[in-house]
Amino acid sequence: MRNLTLFTVFALAITLTYSQMSFDLNSASYQSVNGFWDLSIPVKGGVNPLTYNFQGLPALWYQQGNNIQIPTLATADGNTQAIKVIVTDGLGNTLQRSLLIKISGGSIYIGDYPYN
Numbered sequence: 001m002r003n004l005t006l007f008t009v010f011a012l013a014i015t016l017t018y019s020q021m022s023f024d025l026n027s028a029s030y031q032s033v034n035g036f037w038d039l040s041i042p043v044k045g046g047v048n049p050l051t052y053n054f055q056g057l058p059a060l061w062y063q064q065g066n067n068i069q070i071p072t073l074a075t076a077d078g079n080t081q082a083i084k085v086i087v088t089d090g091l092g093n094t095l096q097r098s099l100l101i102k103i104s105g106g107s108i109y110i111g112d113y114p115y116n
Contacts, residue, residue: 021045021087021095023112030108037070039108041099046089055084070103078104084115 022044030039043050052066058081060071068083080102087095100111 021089021093023085023095023097023099023110025110025112028108028110032072035072037068037072037103037108038064039068039070039101040066041068041085041110043087043095046087046093046095047091049090051088053086053088055086057081057083068101070101070108078102 024042024044028039028041030037032038050066052063054063054068057063057068061081062069080100082098082100084098085096096115098113098115100113102109102111
């Protein structure tokens with residue numbers, strides 16, 4: 001019985017650790033592919049698989065899997081867009097944040113803010 005209790009506490013600790021999700025903006029990456037910026041924003045924590053839902057994408061931007069496709073020619077330099085993102089992990093935990101995405105000088109900058 002003692003081993004079962006210890007196992008339960010250990011499993012709960014692991015679940016709580018992995019359920020704390022946040023964006024890892026320092027590891028975000030982008031590359032120009034076929035006229036689009038392919039933007040990947042990883043998440044720390046959570047249990048795989050992670051599912052991204054990008055809301056309020058500007059015209060011509062679209063979601064491809066867990067990445068955002070941003071047209072390079074249609075995006076004005078210095079343009080800043082706000083989008084909402086919901087990430088759901090394999091246990092049903094969610095991360096809801098707003099991201100500000102700014103394109104300037106051929107680089108993409110990302111800010112992370114509360115959802116509303």
